[in-house]
Amino acid sequence: MANSRFEYVKNFELSDQLLPNTWVVVRIDGRGFTKFANKYSFEKPNDKRALELMNAAARTVVTEIPDITIAYGVSDEYSFVFHKTSTLFERRASKLVSTVVSTFTGYYIYLWSTYFPDQPLSAPLPSFDGRAVCYPSLENLRDYMSWRQVDCHINNLYNTTFWALIQLGGMSATEAGKQLDGSFSADKNEILFKRFSINYNNEPEIYKKGSVVFRDYELVEPGTHNIAQEVERIAQPAQLSKSQAETDKKKRTKARVVVEHLDIIKDDFWDRRPWLLS
Ligand code: ATP
Ligand code: ATP
Ligand code: MG
Ligand code: MG
Ligand code: MG
Ligand code: MG
Ligand code: MG
Numbered sequence: 001m002a003n004s005r006f007e008y009v010k011n012f013e014l015s016d017q018l019l020p021n022t023w024v025v026v027r028i029d030g031r032g033f034t035k036f037a038n039k040y041s042f043e044k045p046n047d048k049r050a051l052e053l054m055n056a057a058a059r060t061v062v063t064e065i066p067d068i069t070i071a072y073g074v075s076d077e078y079s080f081v082f083h084k085t086s087t088l089f090e091r092r093a094s095k096l097v098s099t100v101v102s103t104f105t106g107y108y109i110y111l112w113s114t115y116f117p118d119q120p121l122s123a124p125l126p127s128f129d130g131r132a133v134c135y136p137s138l139e140n141l142r143d144y145m146s147w148r149q150v151d152c153h154i155n156n157l158y159n160t161t162f163w164a165l166i167q168l169g170g171m172s173a174t175e176a177g178k179q180l181d182g183s184f185s186a187d188k189n190e191i192l193f194k195r196f197s198i199n200y201n202n203e204p205e206i207y208k209k210g211s212v213v214f215r216d217y218e219l220v221e222p223g224t225h226n227i228a229q230e231v232e233r234i235a236q237p238a239q240l241s242k243s244q245a246e247t248d249k250k251k252r253t254k255a256r257v258v259v260e261h262l263d264i265i266k267d268d269f270w271d272r273r274p275w276l277l278s
Helices: 007-012 034-038 048-064 093-115 136-167 173-180 185-196 203-211 227-235 241-254 265-271
Strands: 024-028 068-074 077-082 129-134 211-215 257-260
Touching: 024 093, 024 136, 048 068, 048 093, 048 211, 048 257, 068 136, 077 093, 077 136, 093 129, 093 185, 093 241, 129 136, 136 173, 136 185, 136 203, 173 185, 203 265
Parallel strands: none
Antiparallel strands: 024 077, 024 129, 068 077, 068 211, 211 257
């Protein structure tokens, strides 16, 4: 680029390089999704379509940014973990965060009609904020992931009970809130079971555990993955011919960015997948 007398303004840009050799977590969160969920009549406490849309968008982010090894999502948030050796964008926080946020948001909007075919999006369009945090040790990173999953569990048990009291018990939101004020997990489990014959353990895993997205390196054949075809597959699953679907299935198996609903607090998940943190 040509030098000019204006170029000094570049010096006003401050460095926001993240600490080397640390696990970088970029967490995004939907802006004003309480309102957004009402606007599109999300089912309470959990709208499955909305969660699956979040997962589909997260899956494309992980697929497009190979430096991300694992992601965890619940409600309107997703945490993306960059491997500690990543040097993407020289580890500049604003570049990492803005790229994750805009890639995610772009796909969330692009894939919306697949999950909400009867409800076209209208302004204001969904948007997400993002932040980056460095975790210097594996213990810190594991604790971060556990923190989000515990949060998922606590919120989901509360919300499941809260909405059962309203939808099945005929209470007002105020009454339900009052009933649960100061209650312990055991109390909520008991309300669900005794009053509504709901065994919380039998609730869907996606609600209880949230969603984990990760690359299954073992089956990946480098250079064979095509993101554009993958996105088309997600966007128009009904329009695929059988042979096309089979071809895509093979590609998908090779790429293997998977979405699961597993316990990531216990060691087992990590012990079985040593490539994630090595
Ligand atoms: P902020 O902009 O500060 O994040 P927010 O309204 O998005 O505000 P959050 O704490 O992020 O607040 O909460 C997310 C909201 O979105 C909650 O009210 C939650 O019930 C709703 N929500 C998100 N996903 C779903 C879903 N799949 N089904 C039902 N409700 C959902
Ligand atoms: P980076 O990811 O580092 O930003 P880049 O390829 O986007 O890489 P830029 O320096 O941002 O690099 O340059 C933008 C590129 O996009 C240039 O090659 C430019 O010619 C092209 N481009 C952008 N807008 C237009 C446009 N309206 N018409 C033609 N070319 C365009
Ligand atoms: Mg440019
Ligand atoms: Mg927020
Ligand atoms: Mg939010
Ligand atoms: Mg949130
Ligand atoms: Mg550019």
